[in-house]
Each structure stands twice: as structure tokens, then as C-alpha cells.
Amino acid sequence: MLPPYWVRRVFLIPLMLAVSLFAVVTSPVTLLLAAVAGLVIPGQGSRPVRVTVLVIGYLAAEGVALFALAGLWVAAGFGRRVREPKHERRHYVCVQTMLRWIFWMVNHVLHVRVRVEGPVPEAYRDRPLIVFSRHAGPGDSFLLVHALMDWYDREPRIVLKDTLQWDPAIDIVLNRLPTRFIRSGAPGRATVDEAGRPDAETQIGELARRLDHNDALVLFPEGGNFTARRRARAIARLRRRGLMAEAAKAEAMRHVLPPRPGGVLSVLENAPEADVVWVAHTGTDHLLTVADVWGALPTNLDVRMRWWQVPAGSVPEGRDERIAWLFEWWREIDDWITVNRVAEGQREVA
Structure with a gap:
């Protein structure tokens, strides 16, 4: 807490x-x-x-x-x-x-090497961006924000879990910048939470408004780092809610959690002028615990990132169409990870 x-x-x-x-x-x-x-x-x-x-x-x-x-x-x-x-x-x-x-x-x-595929930085110039990224491995959010700021000259607006405010520097600086700390496990449908704050989707939508030419809103639709246990729980949750089609799609994806549409829909509704950027990455997938990180040292990590840009005018209209579009892109990300994922046995050891 x-x-x-x-x-x-x-x-x-x-x-x-x-x-x-x-x-x-x-x-x-x-x-x-x-x-x-x-x-x-x-x-x-x-x-x-x-x-x-x-x-x-x-x-x-x-x-x-x-x-x-x-x-x-x-x-x-x-x-x-x-x-x-x-x-x-x-x-x-x-x-x-x-x-x-x-x-x-x-x-x-x-000895981490980062290789980026996709449009060159000039392709994003003077365009507000919405960035949807997978979430897996330690430090991927740091790497993504670093890339946006240092390589793409962006001022990111980030959606984060509120527990990151245990870190004093993160707590102070991001509470002074356009950021939303979302309470872990917060309901997505209530008008306000028990503290009187707007629900998570409303907060995310507010953050997406009035993006300017060098802003980039960052959202991790999975809501947490990928693990096999979380994947199984997320699929079971979809089935309990009667979302059988989404559960079947999630089962077909091996390396990602099923995306949560609520925040994505809220962002798209509140920033219709922004291009959408999808980000996949792999290279730290096997580092899920402190023990995994310790066991992997010393190592040369080859981190690969893939960026796709979708112009604002190509984003589909309608809630159902956008949810289907989200799952299609998440399948694309899963397919890319399947092809590019570095197996544990292929890691180089220094």
C-alpha cells in the first residue's frame, strides 16, 4: 500500500x-x-x-x-x-x-545492445503520438521513455502504477509533469474510486487531451509485466466475463498478456489527432525475477525493438472495431516476438 x-x-x-x-x-x-x-x-x-x-x-x-x-x-x-x-x-x-x-x-x-527497427525519427516529426507498448522484463519502461526523449525528442506523458511513487525522485518529478499514477487494481468502470478520484479510464483520457507536436502519451495496455501466470489469470478473467472471442485470441498469443481495451479506447477518443505507435521489444523476456537477473550475470543482452506508426486517419471508428483492431495489433506484436525472441540458450556470456 x-x-x-x-x-x-x-x-x-x-x-x-x-x-x-x-x-x-x-x-x-x-x-x-x-x-x-x-x-x-x-x-x-x-x-x-x-x-x-x-x-x-x-x-x-x-x-x-x-x-x-x-x-x-x-x-x-x-x-x-x-x-x-x-x-x-x-x-x-x-x-x-x-x-x-x-x-x-x-x-x-x-553490455546491453539495443537495436531499433521501424520508421526513422524524422517520420514522427511535428506529430502528436500515442505510444502503446508491450510490458515485459525489468526496465523496459525506462528504455522506452529514454528512447522517446533522447532519440525522438519527445515530452512523454506516462500512465504508471501508483506504487512507483515509493521512489522519491520518480514521485516528485512525475507528479510535476503530465502523468497519471493509476492505483493498482483500480476499477475501470466506476465513476470515482473510494478516494473520490476519477476512475482509471477517465484519468487516462484526461491525460490524452491537448497533445501538442512533441508530446507522446505512453500506455502499456497489458497493465503489468508479462508472466505465464498472469497470462493464465488474464485469460481466465476474460472467460469469467463471457468474452470468449477475446479469450480465444489471447490463448493464441504466447508472449503477451491480453490487452485491456478501456485505457486504449479512452486515449483514442480523447486524442483523435494523434498518430498511433505500436512498440514491441524482446531481449529481457527471461529476466522476470531478481534471481533471474542474478543468474544471467555477466551477460551481453541484445535488446530488439520494433516500432510501427499508424496515421491518425487510419485508426478505425467505433468501440467494437477499435477493440478488434487492438487485438489484431497485439497479435502482430506477438508474432514479431515469436520470430525475434532470443532464446535463453542463445545468450552470449561475457
């Missing part, structure tokens, strides 16, 4: 700053101990050092981001003008810088 706003500000921020400072100050000793552990414990090799570098690097970035966000809050009249375009842009630059650091660090520590 997410703690209240005041608890996150009064307790979590100072705690994160203290942890970040401690991690940086003690990093020489921690790295030395990690190196010794890799030499002494059989079969560990460079794993302890690599993981330690990633943890220290992330905590350092978190601490720097919190100080930068404090400065941006002061510069915005102690938060009074934080929604003005100039100050909003500064917050996007803060996010972009942090993601660049994380991407650089992961690239150099884990």
Missing part, C-alpha cells in the same frame, strides 16, 4: 538522501568487498561487482536528482509556477539526464 503524500515527503525523501550519501561515501569499501566476494565464492565471478556498481550508480543518481528537483522547485517560485511551460521543460531535462545516466551505466556494466 502506498503511504500518504506527507509521509513520502517527510520520511522517504530524507531516508533516500541518507541512503544515497552513505552508498557514495562507502563505495570504495563496498566495491572492494564485492570484488573479494566474487573471488572467494565459487561461481560468482564479476556478479557482485557489477550489481554493486549498478546499485551505487542508481542511488547516486537518485540523490543528485532530489537536489536538482529541490532547486527547480525554488526556481519555480517554490512550486507556484511549476506547471508553466518553461519550468515543465526543465523537469523534462532533469528526467532525460537521469535516464541518460542510467542507460549509459547499464550499457557499460551489463
Whole structure:
């Protein structure tokens, strides 16, 4: 359960700053101990050092981001003008810088290679975008947002689970930007939830309104990371609701969860002028738990991404037609993953 706003500000921020400072100050000793552990414990090799570098690097970035966000809050009249375009842009630059650091660090520590197929960045120029992406493996949302900001020069509007607000930097910066944190398990049909907030679909629709030429609304229609257990539960849920045709389509897709139409329909209704971009990716599918990540180290990860662009004028009209269109594209994404998925036994080990 997410703690209240005041608890996150009064307790979590100072705690994160203290942890970040401690991690940086003690990093020489921690790295030395990690190196010794890799030499002494059989079969560990460079794993302890690599993981330690990633943890220290992330905590350092978190601490720097919190100080930068404090400065941006002061510069915005102690938060009074934080929604003005100039100050909003500064917050996007803060996010972009942090993601660049994380991407650089992961690239150099884990040797991740990202290959992108699809339209070149110029194809998206001066067009508002709606981005629907699959959700699988650790960090895919970070990679997608980094790609949109760094490679496609976009200001993303993101739909996220509210539990990500446990991270103080994410909590602060994304609550100052056009973002919607959706409560996990929130009902999709109620007018308001128990806290008096609009339902998830309404919030997502509000976020999609008035997209400008360099905006990109990001939504993960599956609602969570893919696992075989979640796939089975999602198919069973469709059957309980009497959606037999959708359940049959979901069963035919092996590598994705059945998409949830509610948020997608709300976005399409509220941003009819935006092109739709579908994103598939593979390469981290086998990394579902911390144990999976630990067991895969050290490794060279080959991450592949495929982008498809559909002009706004080609989006079908009508609820049923759009749901069928969504499932057709999700089948296309599943087919692409089937062809391009790197089997676990084919991974390169450093």
C-alpha cells in the first residue's frame, strides 16, 4: 500500500538522501568487498561487482536528482509556477539526464545492445503520438521513455502504477509533469474510486487531451509485466466475463498478456489527432525475477525493438472495431516476438 503524500515527503525523501550519501561515501569499501566476494565464492565471478556498481550508480543518481528537483522547485517560485511551460521543460531535462545516466551505466556494466527497427525519427516529426507498448522484463519502461526523449525528442506523458511513487525522485518529478499514477487494481468502470478520484479510464483520457507536436502519451495496455501466470489469470478473467472471442485470441498469443481495451479506447477518443505507435521489444523476456537477473550475470543482452506508426486517419471508428483492431495489433506484436525472441540458450556470456 502506498503511504500518504506527507509521509513520502517527510520520511522517504530524507531516508533516500541518507541512503544515497552513505552508498557514495562507502563505495570504495563496498566495491572492494564485492570484488573479494566474487573471488572467494565459487561461481560468482564479476556478479557482485557489477550489481554493486549498478546499485551505487542508481542511488547516486537518485540523490543528485532530489537536489536538482529541490532547486527547480525554488526556481519555480517554490512550486507556484511549476506547471508553466518553461519550468515543465526543465523537469523534462532533469528526467532525460537521469535516464541518460542510467542507460549509459547499464550499457557499460551489463553490455546491453539495443537495436531499433521501424520508421526513422524524422517520420514522427511535428506529430502528436500515442505510444502503446508491450510490458515485459525489468526496465523496459525506462528504455522506452529514454528512447522517446533522447532519440525522438519527445515530452512523454506516462500512465504508471501508483506504487512507483515509493521512489522519491520518480514521485516528485512525475507528479510535476503530465502523468497519471493509476492505483493498482483500480476499477475501470466506476465513476470515482473510494478516494473520490476519477476512475482509471477517465484519468487516462484526461491525460490524452491537448497533445501538442512533441508530446507522446505512453500506455502499456497489458497493465503489468508479462508472466505465464498472469497470462493464465488474464485469460481466465476474460472467460469469467463471457468474452470468449477475446479469450480465444489471447490463448493464441504466447508472449503477451491480453490487452485491456478501456485505457486504449479512452486515449483514442480523447486524442483523435494523434498518430498511433505500436512498440514491441524482446531481449529481457527471461529476466522476470531478481534471481533471474542474478543468474544471467555477466551477460551481453541484445535488446530488439520494433516500432510501427499508424496515421491518425487510419485508426478505425467505433468501440467494437477499435477493440478488434487492438487485438489484431497485439497479435502482430506477438508474432514479431515469436520470430525475434532470443532464446535463453542463445545468450552470449561475457
